[in-house]
Amino acid sequence: MATKVIHAIYTDDDVLLDAVKKVRAAKYTIKEVFTPFPVHGLDKAVGIEPTRIAIASFLYGLLGLTVAVVMMNYIMIVDWPQDIGGKPSFTFIQNMPAFIPIMFELTVFFAGHLMVITFYLRSKIWPFRKAENPDLRTTDDHFLMEIEVHGEETELLKLLSNTHASEVKVVEPLKILG
Incomplete structure (x- = not known):
């Protein structure tokens, strides 16, 4: 040093x-x-x-997509299938067009929020931390x-x-x- x-x-x-x-x-x-x-x-x-930040963002997006698919399959197909507008919910694939906006939104949500958390942790920016700026x-x-x-x-x-x-x-x- x-x-x-x-x-x-x-x-x-x-x-x-x-x-x-x-x-x-x-x-x-x-x-x-x-x-x-x-x-x-x-x-x-x-x-x-x-940096490998783009790889992290992609993985966070995949995590969000996975959570969205598992959540919608469980809620709309397994737990409480409903007949909405005369269209029964028998399989996930049959209802996928209706689920696309939710999958997109959760992908962006997870990628965005986890990237912010990763940035703060990687940069060591903690609440109430003093600035390290010399001038x-x-x-x-x-x-x-x-x-x-x-x-x-x-x-x-x-x-x-x-x-x-x-x-x-x-x-x-x-x-x-x-």
Whole structure:
């Protein structure tokens, strides 16, 4: 673990993206980048691997579809079959056109709600948790790149001054309990 980190603050997202690419090309470790809005291409520039969130969403949707089919089959066919509009409920397949809206809605419901829960758990966003943002300006209009220092402080400061950073400062990293 690094004993110090450097905070480089930028006022433009394109300048930040170019700076991230230069810092990564120089083989420095970028600990985190704080932005007020998503920056297209930043995840690849920082070196973050693609997530498996789409697979999780698909599985959650399948779970919702399964719950819908089992629930409707039990309620409408097994437990209390009814003769609605002269159409008896003998099998699930005969009544499937009437069940399609319910299957769709529960698929979307499960996928949406379980994705939100997964996002909160994966991001470790708990109720009443304190923010880990090192500079409040990054919630408004500034961008901050946090770089670990491993003894090459002067070279890194020189590199960051060439990337058009509006501010560069060396700070001690905060010990935040998760």
